[in-house]
Amino acid sequence: MRLTLCPLFSGSSGNSVYISCGGVRLLVDAGVSAARVEGGLREIGVDIRDIDAILVTHEHVDHVRGLGVLCRKHGLPVYANEGTWNGILQKEAGIPPRCMRTFYTGEDFYIGGVDVHPFSIPHDALEPVGFALSCQGLRCGVATDIGHIAEPWMEAVSGCQALVLEANHDVEMVQRGPYPVRLKRRILSRNGHLNNEDCAKALLELAQRGTRAVFLAHLSADNNLPELAYNTVCGALSGAGYDVGGEIRVCVARRDRVSDMLVLNCGENVAQVGD
16 A cells, blocks of 8 residues: 655645555646646646546635636535635636535545545635544545644644645745735734744654654745755754654655656555655
């Protein structure tokens, strides 16, 4: 048994993550155009028609931009909670009812052999969630758009061998940057986005709970740099005695193109990462 995880796009311009395990193929979010989602999947050898479902974290456009076209064109089932559906349907009225599935935050549901656990996250959306997915001893999670470290979501992703975790911004870059004060306050708020330092703190704890590979995700184009996020997180892990690249892998999810593929196999402690 193997689990495959690959961010197709990651950032404020659009987010989508591909996950497969046990013969089930899923997308978490479709925040770029349908054509770009389809193209990203083709790059990793996946046909959009083979996707079993789309899981939606929240209604912001960088997570749902391609949803309507994908539903109408391919009839893909889409799973979201009631609050997120309310937000989506205010902007996108063309989603066929036959594609709509509703879950309840905090309650597990199954897609094939994959156990999906939607958990609440602190973000300024109607009912935002992250996801922890389990399949025959393998476990991964997607936790982005998180305003601050909180034990409920940390507990939800505990034991995930692989994780897509937000490292959105550097606090000083936000404070010194050109954004309006209101936007700066939103980003830095407890319902905004997770900064590099807090990402590193969270990962130090999660590594003790079993995380062995992470994609640093949802990096800001204006308030972060890939090397800055990577060095901040790796420096914290190394300082705590972890062998970065050995016992724990750290990758930066790419904004506008497909990231590396991460593969977990049952019984192996180290994830395999490659193009």
